[in-house]
Amino acid sequence: MQRITKLFTPIAFSLSISLFAQEHVIDSTKNTKLDEVIVTxxxxxxxxxxxxxxxxxISKEDIQRQAANNLGDVLNQYLNIVVRxxxxxxxxSVSMFGLDGQYFKILVDNVPMVSDTGLGNNVDLTQINLDDVExxxxxxxxxxxxxxxxxxxxxxxxxxKKSTKNKWDITATVQEETIGNEYEPLGKEGRHIQALRAAHEINDNWFFSIGANRNDFQGFKDNRGGKDFTENTSDIEYQRGYSWLPKEQFFTNAxxxxQKNGMRLFYRFEYLNEDIDYYNPIVSNEFSEQANSVMRISTDRRYYTDKFYHHLNGVGKLFSTLDYNVSLSYQTQQRELEQFKYYIQTGEEANNETKPYQETDVIYSTGTLSNFFKEKKFDLQFGYEFVNTNGYSSSVTGLFNPTENSQNTDRRLENYDFFGVAEISLSDRFSIRPGYRYSFQSKFDDQWAGSFGMRYLFNHNIEARASYGRSYRTPNYDELYTYFVDANHNVQGNEQLIPETSNSAEASIKKMSFFDSGLKLSNNINFAYMAVNDRIELAVVQTTPMLESKYINISKYQMWNVSxxxxxxxxxxxxxxxxxxxGISRKIDNGLAVSDDKFLTNYQFNANLAYTVPKWKTTFSAxxxxxxxxxQYIESTDASSGDVIYVLQELESFGLLDASVKKTFFDKAFDVTLGARNLLNIVNVRSNIGASDAHTTGSTNNLLGYGRSFFLKLTYNINL
Structure with a gap:
């Protein structure tokens, strides 16, 4: 299959180029579709x-065609992005240009989302519901x-979504999905989703919406035995438990x-409750006096997560001329761990103990002031961003150094930022955009960011853009405070870490073509370069008497990209x-060894197709x-000498193919979507490095999917 997809990539790419080159393009100022409005x-x-x-x-129609369960389902299909x-x-989590989720920020209405390690980064994509997304x-x-x-x-x-075209919009959804070949209708296998949303335009001034969603993922057993498996074997493929853990999520939002006279004020609330079940593969015996027999038992765990999101936003005019946009947000994520003894034959639990596990609290505010000049050829924006993050981890995690007065780690990070951006139209065609930010940091030295962008509109609907940016990444909670030390491990954070700095440049050309026949074409090519200095890595800093690993600023990362x-x-x-x-280069020097800094290349190809048959009221998508x-080069140890070395890790190529058919009934009152995910049946992808231990070489399989899955989604719409 991989040989076929590798052959198909250049052929399809060449055909797309030749298709666009064979037509004679007719310039037209008439676009049959209004330009998409963006705010980011x-x-x-x-x-x-x-x-x-x-x-x-990515429009809501694109999301609906995929019948996506969460943000990860959507991003899986886009270039330069890898969902991990x-x-x-x-x-x-998401990786872009080979950089993990610590370098990529996820926002809701311009407010970063809380995560395990801070704000906006390393956000769990499965915790982002898409029912209320415009x-x-x-x-x-x-x-x-x-x-x-x-x-x-x-x-x-x-x-x-913050408005509706109708007085009332009410949507009820039921979705059933197989997990590989595992499924029971509304039962203990597969995925089962129910959702309800109601939106009401009260009058010209007032609007409200409320929604709820239950996503019940029953886990993927693959070759494992599940919850009630009683055998105790050394073969991982026949152990108790799940290859992919069961998870149940409840989402609510309101x-x-x-709005009145150019002023708009909204308050948004979101709540997530998530339960994840871990079934220990180790099974043991215990004599029960009550049953007068030997019982098979295991020590299992549950993780409970509660996440709250509050966002108050105001937009309007100040002194009848200046435009303001101010947001205030409070977010918290709390996780608890429940440990208990599970009697497999009877399904009973005993010795249940629930402890705090992790908590992140964030107070966040951002605001901008713009429209200082009546002349629209020049605009200026000043803004601020205040962040107060409190991280808490219980000693039960086993990963953090206790403080002097408790067995838990409780740390606070703050920053107070101010920035300014100008947009200057030197002509109707040529615009430039310089910007600067200064950040006052409570933990680190003050930081700054800068940018400069240009846009030029040529004749024949050709758009050219170029930009430069300097940014920074501050160390996260794990990198600063990890302390996992016992007889077999020594992994430590480092409170002396400094922020990473990055420089990036980008240039692009885009061509739009409109034909009298109604045919519309769009072609673009982008070039990018990025360098990250003082990159933080977990590295071996000592080999005797035992391996000691520590987070240190040792790596330099470079990337070039053509798309x-x-x-x-x-x-x-x-x-x-x-x-x-x-092409990605990572030079790592931990003082004991130096990695190769050559550029390693990676490619991606994507395609999607949508065809609507109006007579059937049906859309086919792929x-x-x-x-x-x-x-990438990763740190390892030589099996014979014990010396630190850097070895080349390779993860083989793989393809993801999804398809769906959506049909509407009763004047768009009822939608049926039938489809499949992962039609190429990807489960394990081979790597030459052990996935569970970065210091162990050898061939292994990385679990990246749960195989070919089918879904049926039923949606009932009431528009009044």
Whole structure:
């Protein structure tokens, strides 16, 4: 299969280029579709064409065609992005340009989301529900000026719905999905989703919406025995438990909005409750006097997570001229651990003990002031961002150094930032955008970010953009405070870490073409370069008398990237195809060994197709993405000498193919979506490095999926 997909990639890419080259393009100022309006990184909402940044928009229609359960399902299909699932804890994070989720910021209505280790970064994609989303906006590259620390590789802004075209919009959804070949209707296998949302336009001034969603993922057993397996074997494929942990999530959200005379005020509330079950593969015997027999038991765990999100936003005029946009947010994430003894034959539990595990509390505020000049050729924006983050981890995690007065680690990080951005239209065609941010840090030396962007509109609907950005990433909670030391381990954080700094540059050309026949074409090519200095790595700093690992600033990262994308729109057909190739260099020097710093290349290809048959009220969709072989040097130890060495890790290429059919009934009152995910049946992808131990070489399989799955989604819409 991989040989077929590798052959298909250049052929499809060449065909897309030749298709666009064979037509004679007719310039037209008439666009049959209104420009998409974006807000991320803009002084004020505006069309994509006017933006100095390259912004990718994922519409709610794109999300619906995929019947996506969470943000990870959507991002899986987009270039320069890799979704990294973790079957051991049920989480999924995002990687862009080879940099993990610490460098990529996720926002909801321009407010960063709370996570285990801070704000906006390393956010679990499975905890982001999409029922109330209007569109997603993705900007690649340094966004440190407008979005602060850790927006190094890019940002994604989740824009929620704040209005409706009808007096009432009520939507009820039921979705059933297999997990590989495991499924029971509304039972103990598969995924089962129920959702309800109601939105009401009370009058011209008032609007509210409320929603709830239950996502019950029953886990993926694969070759394991599940919860009630009683055998105790050394073969991992026949042990008790699950390859992918069961997880149940409840989402609720509510929004109330008031607007009048150019002023808008809204309050948004979200709540997530998540339960993850871990079933220990080790089974032992215990004699029960009550049953007068030997019982099979295991020590199991449950993780309970509660996440609260509060956001108050105000937009309007100050002194009848200046535009203000102010947000105040309070977010908290709390996790508890329940440990108990489970009697497998009877299903009874005993010795249940629940302890605090982890908590993150964030007070956040950001605001901007703009429109200082009547002349629209020049605009200026000043802004601030205040962040107060309190991290707490219980000693039960086993990963953090206790303080002098308790067995827990409780630390606070603060920053107070101020920034300014100017947009200058030197002509109707040529615009520039300089920006600067200064950050006062409570833990580290003060930081700064800068940017400069240009946009030029040529004749024949050709758009050219170029930008430069300097940003920074501050060390996270784990890197600062980890302390996992026992007879067999010595892994430590480092409170002396300094922030990483990055420099990036990007250039792009985009061509839009409109034909008298109604055919629309879009072609673009992008070039990017990024360098990250003082990158933080967990490295071996001592080999005797035992291995000691510590987080230190030792790595330099460089990346170049060339990507191209092409879109076709004709009547009821929409098609997109894209290709990207990147070279990544990571030089690591821990004082004991130095890694190779050569550039390792990786490519990705994607394509998606949507075709609507109006007579049938049916849309057919397909999404495909090929992730090429991924390589990087990682730290290991020589089996014979015990010396630290750097070896090349390779993760083989794999492709993801999804497809769906959506049909509407009763004048769009009832929707049925039938489809499949992972049609190529990807489960394990081979790597030459042990996934569970970065210091162990050898061939292994990385669990990246749970196989081919099918889904049926039923949605009932009431529009009054």
């Amino acid at each position: 990184g803009q002084i004020e909402p505006q069309s994509i064409k006017k933006s100095v940044f390259n912004v990718r928009v 699932p973790n079957s051991s804890d049920g989480r999924s 569109q997603l906006e993705i900007i690649e590259g340094s966004m440190g000026v407008t979005h602060g620390a850790n927006a190094v590789s890019g940002v994604i802004n989740i824009i929620t 929004l109330i909005r008031y 191209t994308g092409h879109q076709v729109g004709y009547k009821n057909l929409s098609a997109k195809v894209g290709f990207t190739i990147a 999404f495909y993405k090929l992730n090429g072989k991924q390589q």
